[in-house]
Amino acid sequence: MNFVQSRRGFVIAGAALALAGCATTPGLLAPAAGESFPELEPLLAAETGGDGLAIRVTSKGCTAKADFVFRVDRKAGHAVVAFARRRLETCKGPVGSTELRFGYAELGLTPNDRIVIANPISPPSRRRDD
Template sequence: MAPAVKALAVAAALSPLLSACVVYDSTGGDEVSVRVGSQTTTAVSAPLETLRAVRFEGGAVVVRVDSNGCTDASDFAVEVTDGTSTDVTFTREQPDLCKALVPDGVELRWTYAELGLAPGKAVAVRNPVRLP
């Protein structure tokens, strides 16, 4: 057997062993399809809400978001992930379908206690923040 054919045969034999793990991280709302054998799984990730501003004051996290007049804190899921640092992610679950003009958006507030955050803890907000 020629060396090139042997190398190709070895590569073909090892390829299933090397393709066992896929890690994908995106904040762009991409559609991702993963094929394993004859199975295909498709997942669509929602884009992260772009915040107009975020600040920490008075024992609370305050964010300013776009609004059409009907946005409130209950429209958002807030995910707090503890790891090397504590990450906070705001995801809009209910769209604001109202038609009001709210050029400055609205401020939403969650207390540290509501989010399970301890005062003085280092926190990273994962959402993009629009510069003024």
């Protein structure tokens, strides 16, 4: 009788863990040595979500997703993603930022992949008015 109860508990616990794994969103990993490239476009932020990866870049108002290319390399159980501008932004608006979204399928990834961003991530510095 104990074997049946233990087996049933094991199956229920396994099912709960499997469902919990399906409900999580992928996280970003910190880049290891040699996985970050300062010559790439600096990002203001990067964030994973249920449907893809969002990056925030500086913009003068005319930056579009089509202005960026990406590369994905698989390495040691995770995906290293790098973004680069195809063309320089030539508009003359005030400097701000814009968010660009890339779906997992578009990047060749799945929501279960562990992701490392190769670009440097440097949030904008805040000025204090004294």
